[in-house]
Amino acid sequence: MRRLLLLALAPLLMGQAKPVLVPDVSQRDIEIAYSFTGAELLLFGAILYPGGRTPGQGEKPADIVVVVKGPTQSVQVREKEKVAGIWVNAQRMRYRSAPSFYAIASSRPIDQIVDERTRAIYELGVDSLQLSPASGAAPEVQARFDKGLEDLRARTGLYYQAPGAVEITDGVLYRARLAIPARVPIGKFTAETFLIRDGRVLAAAVRGIEIRKSGFERFVAHSAEHYSVIYGIVAVALSILFGWGAGAVWKRF
Amino acid sequence: MDLYLPIANLSVNALVIVALGFGVGLLSGMFGVGGGFLTTPLLIFYGIPPTVAAASAASQVTGASVSGVLAHFRRGGVDLHMGAVLVVGGVIGSIAGAGLFTLLRKSGQIDVVIGVLYVLMLGSIGGLMLHESIQAIRVTRGARPPRPRKRRHHPLVAMLPLRWRFYSSGLYISPLAPLLLGFFTGILTVLLGVGGGFILVPAMLYLLGMGTQVVVGTSLFQILFVTAAATMVHATTTKAVDIVLAALLLLGSVVGAQMGARFALAVKPEYLRFILAVIVLLVAVRMLLGLAWQPDEIYSVELL
Numbered sequence: 333m334r335r336l337l338l339l340a341l342a343p344l345l346m347g348q349a350k351p352v353l354v355p356d357v358s359q360r361d362i363e364i365a366y367s368f369t370g371a372e373l374l375l376f377g378a379i380l381y382p383g384g385r386t387p388g389q390g391e392k393p394a395d396i397v398v399v400v401k402g403p404t405q406s407v408q409v410r411e412k413e414k415v416a417g418i419w420v421n422a423q424r425m426r427y428r429s430a431p432s433f434y435a436i437a438s439s440r441p442i443d444q445i446v447d448e449r450t451r452a453i454y455e456l457g458v459d460s461l462q463l464s465p466a467s468g469a470a471p472e473v474q475a476r477f478d479k480g481l482e483d484l485r486a487r488t489g490l491y492y493q494a495p496g497a498v499e500i501t502d503g504v505l506y507r508a509r510l511a512i513p514a515r516v517p518i519g520k521f522t523a524e525t526f527l528i529r530d531g532r533v534l535a536a537a538v539r540g541i542e543i544r545k546s547g548f549e550r551f552v553a554h555s556a557e558h559y560s561v562i563y564g565i566v567a568v569a570l571s572i573l574f575g576w577g578a579g580a581v582w583k584r585f
Numbered sequence: 586m587d588l589y590l591p592i593a594n595l596s597v598n599a600l601v602i603v604a605l606g607f608g609v610g611l612l613s614g615m616f617g618v619g620g621g622f623l624t625t626p627l628l629i630f631y632g633i634p635p636t637v638a639a640a641s642a643a644s645q646v647t648g649a650s651v652s653g654v655l656a657h658f659r660r661g662g663v664d665l666h667m668g669a670v671l672v673v674g675g676v677i678g679s680i681a682g683a684g685l686f687t688l689l690r691k692s693g694q695i696d697v698v699i700g701v702l703y704v705l706m707l708g709s710i711g712g713l714m715l716h717e718s719i720q721a722i723r724v725t726r727g728a729r730p731p732r733p734r735k736r737r738h739h740p741l742v743a744m745l746p747l748r749w750r751f752y753s754s755g756l757y758i759s760p761l762a763p764l765l766l767g768f769f770t771g772i773l774t775v776l777l778g779v780g781g782g783f784i785l786v787p788a789m790l791y792l793l794g795m796g797t798q799v800v801v802g803t804s805l806f807q808i809l810f811v812t813a814a815a816t817m818v819h820a821t822t823t824k825a826v827d828i829v830l831a832a833l834l835l836l837g838s839v840v841g842a843q844m845g846a847r848f849a850l851a852v853k854p855e856y857l858r859f860i861l862a863v864i865v866l867l868v869a870v871r872m873l874l875g876l877a878w879q880p881d882e883i884y885s886v887e888l889l
Contacts, residue, residue, distance in 0.1 A: 418876040421693040480884030514596040552591040564820025575651030578839030
């Protein structure tokens with residue numbers, strides 16, 4: 333009877349042995365309006381240790397890693413080569429699921445927190461992204477294209493790492509600021525938080541963030557996509573009106 | 586003043602774009618060209634995606650040509666008959682251009698083709714114009730006697746069958762010649778976002794042999810319709826016309842065009858042509874360097 337009770341309680345007890353993450357983000361919705369020049373996300377939360385205790389003095393402090401990912405895209409990367417004196421696109425590589433945005437913040441440099449294998453499993457770090465190439469190519473060619481894609485996105489601020497950007501207060505509260513650039517794509521984003529100690533992921537939690545165009549910007553993008561003929565006519569009418577109007581106004585001076 | 590462009594998906598400084606439009610408009614008013622050949626490369630240089638730049642520059646040229654067409658029309662400077670033939674050719678050309686655009690984009694060579702076309706076109710036109718304007722300046726300075734020149738069309742044009750009379754232009758030629766000319770400028774308009782005025786005007790003068798009094802007005806007439814058609818083609822196929830970007834460009838360029846037109850009256854036309862030739866050649870050299878130098882980005886990404 334006692335053994336049975338212990339067995340029934342086992343999952344609960346085991347669950348208690350692991351800390352739990354309670355994450356949140358400052359904005360669940362980011363609206364892109366006419367004045368959008370990027371946004372700053374504050375990702376914060378608490379680490380709940382079993383029994384409500386806080387890590388003691390002697391214990392090794394745990395690390396927090398926060399990853400913000402944009403919706404995945406299927407992309408084609410082209411590589412330029414010099415042919416007959418000019419630079420033209422030569423080789424190409426397709427990827428089935430490259431994140432459109434990837435930012436990682438951590439309390440210490442990521443390579444000091446976890447090993448290569450764990451990084452690959454949880455996609456921790458720009459160089460550990462699972463890009464799933466669609467075209468079969470030699471590993472060294474693929475590595476070159478991976479690097480090219482990562483470099484290109486890093487330069488426009490779409491992929492970046494912020495080691496040391498996570499602040500942990502008293503071992504239980506954490507916060508990190510991540511910048512969302514103006515060139516960000518729209519869609520459903522995820523903010524993942526990982527609690528890591530001794531190279532092992534102890535807890536993980538996910539929050540969704542939705543980035544969308546709002547008001548006039550959404551109206552324009554929607555019209556261009558769905559009512560393209562009317563959109564084109566409006567664009568032409570607008571340019572004729574501008575040209576004619578300027579001429580008419582100018583004549584009065 | 587930052588403003589988010591809903592189609593280009595990035596935010597730009599609105600004042601920079603208006604100023605860019607103003608500068609191009611000033612030149613277009615002064616020289617009677619649309620200025621698309623400057624807008625597209627400058628927008629690309631500023632970081633706007635090439636497709637969006639070409640698509641939105643076309644609508645700026647439409648705006649710039651409207652007041653010009655009206656002014657020429659009032660004083661009978663538009664050969665509607667010839668213009669209609671050119672426009673028909675231009676619209677067919679812009680549809681063909683759209684097909685070519687999609688094809689080139691699929692093969693990944695659109696940027697190179699745009700670059701090479703710019704270099705070839707601007708290089709040759711700029712060179713010819715520079716030569717011609719230097720001759721003209723020497724003539725006005727009395728250094729050289731003017732060369733008598735008979736107005737006549739090119740022998741190749743005369744070989745084409747089916748002749749029509751174009752009264753305002755003073756021509757009796759086959760409509761196939763202006764149709765083909767319109768067709769080629771239509772392709773260029775869709776590919777490069779240019780009006781094609783700097784090709785049309787010399788071609789009308791030296792290939793077709795049209796009367797000078799109707800050349801500029803008729804070319805503006807064709808540009809107006811063909812850039813409007815190109816905007817429509819882009820809106821329905823590439824969906825890359827950014828109406829906010831176009832409005833900003835228009836705002837600057839229509840004001841600039843009016844000021845440029847006044848300024849042009851104060852300067853001798855051969856000097857204007859000389860300055861324009863230098864600007865055109867500078868753009869061509871810049872584009873050539875862009876093709877030959879190792880680019881900052883070896884890799885480029887496109888969404889599938």
